[in-house]
Amino acid sequence: MKIDSQEVMHVAKLARLNVSDRDAERLTSEMNSILAYMDKLNELDTSGIEPMAHALQLDTPFREDAVKPSLSNDNALENAPQKEGGFFVVPRVL
């Protein structure tokens, strides 16, 4: 499969990345060479093979829904680039 620079720009938007026209050109060529290599997987017939997303077969562990010690509001805000009155502050949304 081939990817063009317009599609690269679309993927960048999905990933919340700003990609300049020059970077898009470079990324298009790099991604095409990587994706062309991935096409190797099509040599394999995988029909009927159960996909494996995880190394261990683990059941979801359950626990009591009990209140335990957790980060204080101050601790949680310690690394915030901008904060006010116990909240994270962000630029306007719209």
Place this chain on the structure above:
Amino acid sequence: MELFSLSIGELAGLYSRREISPVEVTKAYLDRIGSLDGSIGAYLAVAPEAAMEQARAAEKRLAEGRGRPLTGVPLALKDVLCTKDMPTTCGSRILENFKPPFDACVVRRLREEGAVFLGKTNMDEFAMGSSNENSGFFPVRNPWNTGYIPGGSSGGSAAATAARLCAGALGTDTGGSIRQPASHCGIVGLKPTYGRVSRFGLVAYASSLDQIGPLTRNVTDAAIMMNALAGHDPADSTSAPRPVPDYTACLKADGLQGLKVGLPKEYFVEGLDPEVEKAVRTAVDTLRSLGAEIIEVSLPHTEYGVAAYYIVAPAEASSNLARFDGVRYGYRSAEGRDLAGMYLNSRSEGFGPEVIRRIMIGTYVLSAGYYDAYYRKATQVRALIRRDFEQALVKCDVLACPVSPIPAFKIGEMTGDPLTMYLTDVFTLCINMAGIPGLSVPCGLTSQGLPVGLQLLGGFFQEDILLRTAFNYEQASPFSFGKILPGI
């Protein structure tokens, strides 16, 4: 005797007999870091005051007879592990000033042991890389030859351990990031079974592949570290609720009679550097002379490993790294008129080129219309890769093979083409895809004087068999670098 030349096992013995003090050992390491790390670049942050304070606390604890095997042992931590008293950057500008409000589980366990933390080690940004050239700050240099890469992504931890800038270190391994730098730096590196060590507080790259493990100068030290690291943690739902054996109990140099060692034929193919092959085959001869039976086995899907891994890992990374958005922590760009603009600019200015490349690939292979062709296909191939190992490990107890097809290369030699670098991970990443443990132990030097590692692989939760095999090999091998200092 130089204090920094003592292994973890030796330190524990001398401490328990009160022959030396953690304070003088910690001081010796800090002095050595001060005089040598400028030429290696292994550390992103050194914490001299906290380390000396921990050393004094360890001294007191030892005097009270409450010492543990790692009490007072100066260690280094890969900078992807959260530490509440030291910054945690993941080798990225986007986290340059991040100070976690909590400790990773492994950090807490080492603190409880009374270990001393010298600092945080350099790494490829977000653990993405095989050479440490992707550090957002500066590259790490190989202590055996500073013109060469130390491997990656735990290159700082490997270089610090090899250069005696710490007694041992923690690294993380998603596709080879402990074993490959251990091999390139002439030390021991162990990637435990997925789930053996808690990932709580490890900043995630690819959650289904990441594992934390030790980088040490010898096998005994790796076993001592594993005793402290392994075990279930309720805060990591993927950590295995299984008992932890005493990994040092299996360290007996009583030969390898009865052990069946499989050589996967797909790991001895064209493209394997002749000097690496010779060192590994010589090591296999040593295993045979110790009594092991050597057989050939096949891992037929090996050639699809790189393609499958570089879909699965970036896919998980693209999702994991979505959290870096300039809101709760990390770098926030001053550019951008609204929230979406702030996200775009913060991420683009904060992430380096390899991280952006992997986020892009991961986003693409998960996007509508491509998910089945790439991600689903790769996870099916992953199942085939695991089946290969399961079938091979019915025929033998341990697999022996190279870690990397090539020795360390020159800094800058491979930065032009990302795919070429990915292909060098061919012998390590299938192990993460399967979830089994893997260990690298030094087995030779190239004619250029660069170390080569022997990789040993075992079944799920069989770290003890790997350690026992590696220990017997180490005792019999002329390449026990534990005793010699690389020439810096």
